[in-house]
Amino acid sequence: MSNMNEHQPNFESLRRLLALKRHETPPPGYFNNFSGQVMARIRAGETEAADGWSGRLFASMPWLLGLLQAVETKPVFAGGFATALCALLLFGAVIAQRPDSASIAFLQPATSEPASFASASPSATSALQPPVNQFMVADNSTNPVSSFQSPSLTPFGQIPVGAQFVNYSGSGN
Amino acid sequence: MIMAEPVDRNVTEPSAPTDEDVLVRRARKGDLAAYDELVQRYQERIYATVYHMTSNHEDANDLAQESFIKAFQALKSFKGGSSFYTWLYRIAVNKTINFLKQRKNRIHMSLNDLDFNAEHDPDLIALISDKTPRREAGLTELQEKLNEALMKLSEPHRLVVVLHDVQGLSHDEIAKVMNCNIGTVRSRLFYARQQLQAWLSDYLKAT
Numbered sequence: 001m002s003n004m005n006e007h008q009p010n011f012e013s014l015r016r017l018l019a020l021k022r023h024e025t026p027p028p029g030y031f032n033n034f035s036g037q038v039m040a041r042i043r044a045g046e047t048e049a050a051d052g053w054s055g056r057l058f059a060s061m062p063w064l065l066g067l068l069q070a071v072e073t074k075p076v077f078a079g080g081f082a083t084a085l086c087a088l089l090l091f092g093a094v095i096a097q098r099p100d101s102a103s104i105a106f107l108q109p110a111t112s113e114p115a116s117f118a119s120a121s122p123s124a125t126s127a128l129q130p131p132v133n134q135f136m137v138a139d140n141s142t143n144p145v146s147s148f149q150s151p152s153l154t155p156f157g158q159i160p161v162g163a164q165f166v167n168y169s170g171s172g173n
Numbered sequence: 174m175i176m177a178e179p180v181d182r183n184v185t186e187p188s189a190p191t192d193e194d195v196l197v198r199r200a201r202k203g204d205l206a207a208y209d210e211l212v213q214r215y216q217e218r219i220y221a222t223v224y225h226m227t228s229n230h231e232d233a234n235d236l237a238q239e240s241f242i243k244a245f246q247a248l249k250s251f252k253g254g255s256s257f258y259t260w261l262y263r264i265a266v267n268k269t270i271n272f273l274k275q276r277k278n279r280i281h282m283s284l285n286d287l288d289f290n291a292e293h294d295p296d297l298i299a300l301i302s303d304k305t306p307r308r309e310a311g312l313t314e315l316q317e318k319l320n321e322a323l324m325k326l327s328e329p330h331r332l333v334v335v336l337h338d339v340q341g342l343s344h345d346e347i348a349k350v351m352n353c354n355i356g357t358v359r360s361r362l363f364y365a366r367q368q369l370q371a372w373l374s375d376y377l378k379a380t
Contacts, residue, residue: 011366013377016296018338023291035212038241
């Protein structure tokens, strides 16, 4: 500062010129309507907020609104949230690239070898399972997806498949 | 009408602080009439700050309104650590700087007219006297050149000049608004004035 003061230029003319800015005024009557417009926008915003899904959400969970406002008004919260999100993504990426990760195990069924699905015999599954199921697996052998699917592993439970024999003999036209 | 007094205005001491506290407390509880009074109390100074930063009336109108709306929405987070006015100023300034950063290199000036008093301002009369290098320049031309020069400054430097030399805020209050120390305010002000002086040398009287 002392160095600055030693070589302090004279800003008096500039200060006078800057005084001109104080004479720039908005159109006459501008401030008569200003607060009215602000209040109208606030009221409109409140109505919209109360009617919309977000309004209902915030009404049911006021802490969420507080959290969002904190993130909005304080950059440190926003930064912390972004850092946490990045850390989570990084963690997910690292875990996903590990083949021996335990996280992959839950994606696989308890019987870890897919071949066991194909080799599952009808007798080993269930007595309720009709023999036709075995037939279906054989029919779909060209389809690698369905051939590995044991009928008992379908998400819809047991598919009730029934076979009926049709007799064409005897009755004629 | 003069939008901002050139005197040092201490923003932490508004005319009736207790009255303001009551209004803020009522507004926090959702009393719109109380908030309306607060808006009317500060609308001219907030508008003027935003206008001098943007040199555009329409932008200043939008940003000033949005600043008051945002302040109302965030009123519950206002803990009273600073005065309401300083807090409101900070919201308006942050909003304006964000707007200017988004609008970078797309500056469009929409200047307000000079009021009647400009022609009788002794500072301005002295400035456009026969000692001025460009004495043929009228007030309108001076206004345009001044605004162009201000818009060439970076936002923090422009803000310091606007708050101190135009709005009349003290260094201390500017530091609170800009969330920096007083030394930073002083050095920014010095640099900004030097820049302006160089750019406007044709219009400044040699002393």
